[in-house]
Amino acid sequence: MVKLFKSLFGASGVDPKQAPTTESTAEGSEVSQATGAGSDHVTVSMTVNGEAVTGEVEARTRLVQFIRENLRLTGTHIGCDTSQCGACTIHMDGLPIKSCGILAVQADGADIVTIEGLANGEELHPMQEAFREHHGLQCGFCTPGMVMSAIGLVNENPEPTEKEIRHHLEGNICRCTGYHNIVKSIAAGAESMKGMK
Amino acid sequence: MYKFKYHRTSSLNEARSQFGSCDEPRYIAGGMTLIPALNLRLDRPSDVLDIGHLDELRGIQDDGDTISVGATTRHAEVAKSSVVQSKIPALAKLAGGIGDPLVRNRGTIGGSLANNDPSADYPSAVLGLGATVHTDSRTIAADDYFMGAFMTALEEGEIITKISFPVPETAGYGRLAQPASRFPLIGVFVAKTSSGPRVAVTGAGPGVFRVEEMEKALSGNWSAEAIKDIAVNSDEFASDIHASAEYRAAMITVMAGRAINS
Numbered sequence: 001m002v003k004l005f006k007s008l009f010g011a012s013g014v015d016p017k018q019a020p021t022t023e024s025t026a027e028g029s030e031v032s033q034a035t036g037a038g039s040d041h042v043t044v045s046m047t048v049n050g051e052a053v054t055g056e057v058e059a060r061t062r063l064v065q066f067i068r069e070n071l072r073l074t075g076t077h078i079g080c081d082t083s084q085c086g087a088c089t090i091h092m093d094g095l096p097i098k099s100c101g102i103l104a105v106q107a108d109g110a111d112i113v114t115i116e117g118l119a120n121g122e123e124l125h126p127m128q129e130a131f132r133e134h135h136g137l138q139c140g141f142c143t144p145g146m147v148m149s150a151i152g153l154v155n156e157n158p159e160p161t162e163k164e165i166r167h168h169l170e171g172n173i174c175r176c177t178g179y180h181n182i183v184k185s186i187a188a189g190a191e192s193m194k195g196m197k
Numbered sequence: 198m199y200k201f202k203y204h205r206t207s208s209l210n211e212a213r214s215q216f217g218s219c220d221e222p223r224y225i226a227g228g229m230t231l232i233p234a235l236n237l238r239l240d241r242p243s244d245v246l247d248i249g250h251l252d253e254l255r256g257i258q259d260d261g262d263t264i265s266v267g268a269t270t271r272h273a274e275v276a277k278s279s280v281v282q283s284k285i286p287a288l289a290k291l292a293g294g295i296g297d298p299l300v301r302n303r304g305t306i307g308g309s310l311a312n313n314d315p316s317a318d319y320p321s322a323v324l325g326l327g328a329t330v331h332t333d334s335r336t337i338a339a340d341d342y343f344m345g346a347f348m349t350a351l352e353e354g355e356i357i358t359k360i361s362f363p364v365p366e367t368a369g370y371g372r373l374a375q376p377a378s379r380f381p382l383i384g385v386f387v388a389k390t391s392s393g394p395r396v397a398v399t400g401a402g403p404g405v406f407r408v409e410e411m412e413k414a415l416s417g418n419w420s421a422e423a424i425k426d427i428a429v430n431s432d433e434f435a436s437d438i439h440a441s442a443e444y445r446a447a448m449i450t451v452m453a454g455r456a457i458n459s
């Protein structure tokens with residue numbers, strides 16, 4: 001569908017002047033603001049990795065699809081698509097959530113951070129660096145979700161014990177590593193995150 | 198997922214009146230049940246009415262002898278609430294064990310109770326504490342609310358607004374996780390309330406229910422010892438690859454004991 005890709009402006013965001021508000025779609029149905037009368041096409045606006053973005057999507061578009069297909073931020077992965085595996089973990093308003101389990105339009109107005117929003121240019125986020133240093137990944141498919149989930153844990157609990165880390169990973173599944181190095185990486189990442197402001 | 202129309206409702210009244218004017222409407226709060234179901238095309242609503250942003254439905258209030266939890270309060274908020282932790286720690290513990298941290302940041306108590314999954318955690322606390330379910334039009338006692346797996350006393354379009362939990366003298370929760378889904382295979386909530394002991398079981402199959410025989414035994418002697426020989430009848434329990442009906446029944450006694458000792 002052409003419509004889905006209409007506002008493909010990458011992570012840099014969409015020029016608000018060009019953002020569609022109300023218009024007819026190919027199917028002839030009304031597009032409305034997220035807060036307006038019910039519609040099967042909606043315009044959603046949110047902050048993603050610090051940039052304001054706007055896009056026109058079907059109401060049924062989930063946040064993970066909006067992030068991957070509209071914004072082309074493909075670091076957020078889809079593993080199960082039924083809210084089990086955590087590969088799609090992102091932060092919404094500061095909390096880690098599964099982006100396959102929420103409609104894009106439910107996140108209208110939210111502040112979103114994806115894996116692409118962590119590094120400072122070439123310099124990895126301490127948690128990413130810890131995963132690299134401690135071999136916290138093999139195929140890497142689960143890794144973006146693991147890193148986002150881990151940062152969510154450390155934001156809340158700056159010194160998690162091994163048990164707390166393992167307990168926290170209940171919603172993030174890894175088929176490769178056996179978790180051991182992931183747990184080590186998160187403990188190390190927590191330690192180096194203390195140095196962050 | 199099939200197409201639907203989306204409405205972000207701005208008040209309870211608006212949500213209720215929109216529900217009345219749509220063909221096949223569904224409310225959405227956290228979406229942790231509805232979105233996976235839509236994704237699997239298990240449901241086909243014409244309209245999805247978002248009540249997740251309504252401030253009037255959110256938050257935890259200390260009313261002295263009771264605690265009220267708004268319908269769209271997330272599991273993580275209940276788990277971390279200092280009010281819940283100090284007054285009904287077993288309820289905070291239960292909320293902190295639902296699913297995983299990512300699910301707990303989205304899922305709501307109202308969604309869990311409206312859905313009434315026969316393996317959900319919250320129904321056992323609501324029934325075990327003798328809580329009251331408040332809706333946009335009435336109040337429903339826990340004993341009248343749960344009508345079997347996925348069935349409740351809610352009318353078409355009725356919205357849960359909050360749940361009020363009487364503060365018990367003591368309470369506990371024992372939970373055995375089903376190894377694949379991590380939902381409770383058996384969860385038992387026990388409470389010593391002003392009207393006597395209550396024991397509520399989730400996960401066995403037929404929906405949450407009370408075990409009167411255990412309640413009687415506990416009224417004279419609040420201890421795991423008092424119930425350890427009570428065998429629950431397994432005739433209506435589920436038997437599947439995860440556990441036989443007999444195993445589920447045996448685990449009710451074990452989990453009830455752990456709940457008392459927790």
Ligand SMILES: Cc1cc2nc3c(=O)[nH]c(=O)nc-3n(C[C@H](O)[C@H](O)[C@H](O)COP(=O)(O)OP(=O)(O)OC[C@H]3O[C@@H](n4cnc5c(N)ncnc54)[C@H](O)[C@@H]3O)c2cc1C
Binds near residue numbers: 379
């Ligand atoms: C990976 C995973 C693991 C999980 N593990 C557990 C577990 O271990 N234990 C457990 O108990 N649960 C578990 N759950 C289920 C989760 O707790 C529920 O999905 C959640 O509580 C439902 O709340 P919600 O706000 O997400 O509901 P939604 O999905 O938004 O809604 C569910 C249903 O309730 C209706 N509804 C919602 N709010 C109201 C209201 N206020 N009034 C009337 N109707 C309403 C909706 O119309 C819909 O039909 C798990 C879910 C996932 C995805």
Ligand code: FES
Binds near residue numbers: 078080084089098100
């Ligand atoms: S893709 Fe979202 S949890 Fe698996």
Ligand code: FES
Binds near residue numbers: 175
């Ligand atoms: S590294 Fe392969 S799934 Fe985790």
